[in-house]
Amino acid sequence: MPICFAARKKRAVFALCLVFLCSFSACGLRKQNESQATWLTVGTADAGGSMYANGSELAAAITARDEGLRFNLKASTGSPENLRALLSGEVDLALITADIAAKAKEESGGEELRVIAAIYPSVSHWMALRESGITTVSELKGSALAIGPENSATEHASERVFEKLRFPETGNYYYAGIGHGAELVERGEVKAVHALAGVPTPGLKKLASTKDSVLLRYESAELDKILSGEAEYFPTVIPKGSYPGQEEDIPSFGVKCLLCVRADMDENLVYRLTKHVYESLPELVASNPSFAGAEDKSFYLEDLPLSLHPGALRYYQEQGLTEDKER
Structure with missing residues (x-):
């Protein structure tokens, strides 16, 4: 019995060594x-x-x-x-x-x-809390807004929107990343956040999952004005169901990324x-x-x-x- 036990022990040690050797070799190969x-x-x-x-x-x-x-x-x-x-x-x-x-x-x-x-296409989104009662982008005129990081494509698009929809040149406009801008909306510090991003946008999806939120619409004539000012923009829609609580397509504009x-x-x-x-x-x-x-x-x-x-x-x-x- 003692001899048999010792043999089994040696085989077990040998097998364990093989496992370590194989693991070490695989790890080394991955590193290589x-x-x-x-x-x-x-x-x-x-x-x-x-x-x-x-x-x-x-x-x-x-x-x-x-x-x-x-x-x-x-x-x-x-x-x-x-x-x-x-x-x-x-x-x-x-x-x-x-x-x-x-x-x-x-x-x-x-x-x-x-x-x-x-x-992929980056699409203009404006999101506000449903309790605000706002349904269109033009209704944001004069409101505190998160317009994207400074010198970003989102800020650039925000400026085109403000120009064509005749928003004030200066106002309560906050430079903020999309995720941070969504947090500002949730806390009530701004009325809406703008994102020029893919659909769905993670920060906006998180906001809509946390608070009852709504995507704001552009009127047809407004979209025509925005599109006339930027050769790289094109008309598109944010499909219904892209965000929690979104029950209809939202007309918007996009740009190729x-x-x-x-x-x-x-x-x-x-x-x-x-x-x-x-x-x-x-x-x-x-x-x-x-x-x-x-x-x-x-x-x-x-x-x-x-x-x-x-x-x-x-x-x-x-x-x-x-x-x-x-x-």
Whole structure:
């Protein structure tokens, strides 16, 4: 019996050693794979909006297809900050709304901007508490409002709305990220919060889940005025059911959110990224309403305000998606 017990003990110790060895080897392999991966930093926005969440989902979808590509997400105040970070080399890729990109290409350094694709639509939302009794954007005139981070695409859109709807040039307007702006509405410190973001927007969804809230409508004539002032804006709706308590479609306007790179990024790397982005779109559309319509060629590839990067153009041409040499 003692000999048998000792033998069993030796086998158990040996088996345990094998487990540790295998675990150590697997861990070492993972670390080796990570060390050999190409790491890229992506400029997104604050967690209360959709840009950070959508950037995270896109990065995860690419890495699932190609473990040699890994991503760090950089939070920011949004498109203008992402633009500056991209051109300075602080980030490798950036999510930038088409209106900001279109203006930037005419400025110093803007000639270095290139695009891989339009990824999802950012849509204008105004949300207030239902108890306010307000139902339209024009009724907000003279109210305290959260208009987005300073120098953000949301603030830019807020300014266009105020201009076309003849709001006071100065007023109780608060610079606030979407999540913080929603908290200000909940606390009664502002009447409404504005977001130019994907549908649904996390910060607004949280507000509507916490307090009975309502999305405000633009009148048809008001939308026409807003759209006439911005070539990159387009009419759209926020579909009913996007937020708790939303029982009808809400007419609004949107803008394409672009995945941008610098012109000097390696062509083969951009080709690789473009392939994975393109192949990921159907599953992103199926799993996240914010990407709705993004796999439609007319959205992700046509009427872009920037030239495609040569690596992206080469991939699309090989797929028979474009014959254009250059924009």
